[in-house]
Amino acid sequence: MNATIVEVARKSGTSLSTVSRVLSNSAYPVNEKTRKRVVEAAEALGYRPNSAARMLRSRRSMYIAAIVPSLNNPFYSTVISAIEQEVLASGYMLQMYSSNNDPELESRLLDLIGSVQAAALLISSMNWNEKLERKIRDLGIPAVFFDQIPEGYSGHYVGFDFHEAGRMAAEFLISEGHRDIAFGCGPFDRESRRQYRNGFCEVLDEAGISSADAIVSIAGAGSMHEYEMGVAIADELLRRKGMPTAVAVINDIAALGVIKRLEIGGVNVPFDVSVMGFDDIPYGFMMTPSLTTIRQPAEETGRMATRLAVSLIGDPGSECMNEIFHPVLIRRESVRRIGRIERKENSYND
């Protein structure tokens, strides 16, 4: 099987202690000549340290664990890529799992992570309760929440200002001359969505537009695919008497559903109705019309969360650290300025 440190010791004519010191480049002084012999022997034998033994004895973990709701969501896959890079760059290895936002699965995953002795936990979850809190605390390792921060959570996190994003969406639509505005979404089952809605409605109300009528919330959307939800939102819009001039949708995929359904219903986007997304999925600018949306910085979130976690490893008692990212507006074609009727110049690129 794999060569062990003992075989390297035998081959290099030294003791196992010496070999360990060389190969784990400890601070302990070892003669240059000997070091060379050891390195050569290890090389020749194709020695690779057994990480289980190493972790066991040194009581140091080489793993950072991450839990995201889904890997298929382009936002999270971007975050995860950034996390992966940063984790490797910090000398750790990544153990990544997806939870589907299922509390049951989340709990099982935390047990697994507990038994692999990860050095830190990165997690994005919409659930927060006694049980989860205890489970995470029992892990005895620093945990960093990122992206959505569940209500009541009070620990380290790298978040995003969903409230500001909601405000930004509404402000932009109003600044483009819209007054008759709808807000399409599913149930408000997570804090992030409530915040977005609050920000959005706040601005509407400030502008003297009734936000109560604006909301088109698809009740049973919890189990629906985002796209279907968008279709349902557009259905509802088409059913109403008066069409708004603009609709903000809770995420990009749903926005695509809205657009497709409206187009089929004979309503042109953006000429009859403007549609505004949220997320900035990488396909938004490839569409026709390309999607005006709001971006949450995904790489930055992943990187920052990882850095924070790494810095927390080894000093557990530190007070709550956090970082909040801000939304950035991505102006493209799916929202048009009211009053202008000329066709906006098309572009095939961002």
Add this chain to the structure above:
Amino acid sequence: MNATIVEVARKSGTSLSTVSRVLSNSAYPVNEKTRKRVVEAAEALGYRPNSAARMLRSRRSMYIAAIVPSLNNPFYSTVISAIEQEVLASGYMLQMYSSNNDPELESRLLDLIGSVQAAALLISSMNWNEKLERKIRDLGIPAVFFDQIPEGYSGHYVGFDFHEAGRMAAEFLISEGHRDIAFGCGPFDRESRRQYRNGFCEVLDEAGISSADAIVSIAGAGSMHEYEMGVAIADELLRRKGMPTAVAVINDIAALGVIKRLEIGGVNVPFDVSVMGFDDIPYGFMMTPSLTTIRQPAEETGRMATRLAVSLIGDPGSECMNEIFHPVLIRRESVRRIGRIERKENSYND
């Protein structure tokens, strides 16, 4: 810190051997009464086995490692999700890394994987050479390639019939009445693409259509984003004297670039030119026009590769196992039948 088996033994008034037997549910008989005591003590202490110790002593790994070119690619993220599920279901844990198809990084990752003592390796790579072969062999664990199978590789794999996919694309276009057909792609730097091209051209030639003129290969596309490549393909098409009636594109994202660029150039898809994709990204049916394409079964690939790997763990000498999946045609709107001029009925769903 975390409770150990010894503390559980003390608390339950038994020996550490007994505790181990209970908690690792070994086949060894242990009195029901005692078992209960142990379980309760473990529960009370919140005991979680230390996987490093467990792996070290039992010489069994709990990890399956996977390397994919990219996590941001929706095809791979679907594969990875399936792998994750299947790995967990088999009682293992997943260690997943992305290589960007970079041989250097691949090699580093293999070293890492070697030292974590994974039980099996799942890998999708376009590179195959002496060095990689030796590295993988040195791991001493079963390796299963999936998706693309590099030329010269002879081991376990779960593949896809790219040649058939190429044939299918060409046959479909011809069956829809097209004779003037282009094939848009980047450099043929990987076996899978060569196979697709070969199948495609084969059918063209059989039908008496010169395949040599059909190929629009963007030279510098190696470093380009797929979408840019599509734009470049369309540019080239627009530059030519005669527009083909149909263009097959090497992947969906590039197809989106082609469509957008053609539309901007005043060429309507599918009325003036039909566009055929390849991959079936999840956004294909959300677009306008929705994308006609060919699907490689991603979940099935991930699941099958994992099952194969798991079955291979522990009997290393078995001969080369493999499984090949076949393409399935996804008919949507971006390809139209030549001769028909009525607008196909739009649908907002698959």
Add this chain to the structure above:
DNA sequence: CTCCATATAGAAAACGTTTTCTATAAATAG
């Protein structure tokens, strides 16, 4: 020249398990 620090390296302990070995009591076979 003696004493003490220093560089170097081997011996042994330890990490938390699983597994093998050994021991005892109960149960069955003869």
Add this chain to the structure above:
DNA sequence: CTATTTATAGAAAACGTTTTCTATATGGAG
């Protein structure tokens, strides 16, 4: 009633490292 399984459980070894402890030269300081 003795001999031999069988059920049960503790003791001890082992997995491959890192770390602590101990030992031996070597080199200055006095």
